[in-house]
Amino acid sequence: MTDMNEPDPAFASLAGVVAHGRDFGRTEEPSARERGRQVTPEEEDFLIRSGSMTRAQYEESEAAVARGELDAIERRTELEGLVASLTAEEAADWLGISDAELDALLAAGAVTAFVCNGELRYPAWQFTEDPAMPVLSGLTRLTPAWGDQKHPSTILGFMYNADLEIEGTDESFTPVEWLTIGGDVQVVLDYLEAESWR
Numbered sequence: 001m002t003d004m005n006e007p008d009p010a011f012a013s014l015a016g017v018v019a020h021g022r023d024f025g026r027t028e029e030p031s032a033r034e035r036g037r038q039v040t041p042e043e044e045d046f047l048i049r050s051g052s053m054t055r056a057q058y059e060e061s062e063a064a065v066a067r068g069e070l071d072a073i074e075r076r077t078e079l080e081g082l083v084a085s086l087t088a089e090e091a092a093d094w095l096g097i098s099d100a101e102l103d104a105l106l107a108a109g110a111v112t113a114f115v116c117n118g119e120l121r122y123p124a125w126q127f128t129e130d131p132a133m134p135v136l137s138g139l140t141r142l143t144p145a146w147g148d149q150k151h152p153s154t155i156l157g158f159m160y161n162a163d164l165e166i167e168g169t170d171e172s173f174t175p176v177e178w179l180t181i182g183g184d185v186q187v188v189l190d191y192l193e194a195e196s197w198r
Contacts, residue, residue, distance in 0.1 A: 015140065017143075018152065019114065019150065082121065088113075123159075166178075
C-alpha cells in the first residue's frame with residue numbers, strides 16, 4: 001500500500017498531474033495536524049501595542065483557535081479545490097472526446113489533473129466555454145510550476161484571484177481571464193516566480 005503522503009506511481013509519470021500524483025484526498029484529521037508554535041508573551045504584547053488588534057480581539061482569536069474554528073476553515077478551504085473539479089468521465093464529456101484522448105492530453109500536459117482518493121480529478125478552472133479553445137493554453141508549462149506541495153485549493157484560489165498587472169495597460173486580469181483571452185502563459189509564470197510560489 002502506498003503511503004498517503006507519497007506520490008502514486010501510477011500517475012507520477014503523467015505530465016499533467018499536479019505534484020507527481022500526490023493524493024490530496026487522503027489527509028490527516030485536523031486534530032492530528034501539526035500545530036504552529038505558540039505566540040510568545042512578547043509577540044502578544046507587540047500585536048496589541050502596535051494596534052494590530054485589541055486585547056479582546058486577541059483573546060477572541062485565541063479562543064476561536066482553541067474551539068477548532070481555524071481547523072474547520074482550513075478544511076473547508078481544502079475541500080473547495082477538491083469539489084471544483086470534474087471526474088475523468090465528466091472532463092471527457094465536456095471536451096467531447098474519448099477517455100483515451102483525455103488520457104493522451106493528460107500525458108502530454110495539455111490538461112491538468114490531481115489525485116483525490118486514488119482517482120484523477122480535473123480542475124474546472126482549466127475548461128472554457130469556447131469550442132475553439134475548450135482548455136486554457138499553456139498548461140504544459142504551468143502545471144510543473146505548481147511544485148510538489150501546492151494543494152488544488154491553493155491553485156484554484158490563485159487562478160481566480162491573483163491580480164496580474166499587464167505591462168503597458170491599465171488593466172489587470174486573473175490568470176484564468178488572461179489565459180482565456182489568449183494571453184501568454186509566461187506572464188503567469190513570471191508572477192508565480194515573483195511571488196515565490198515555486
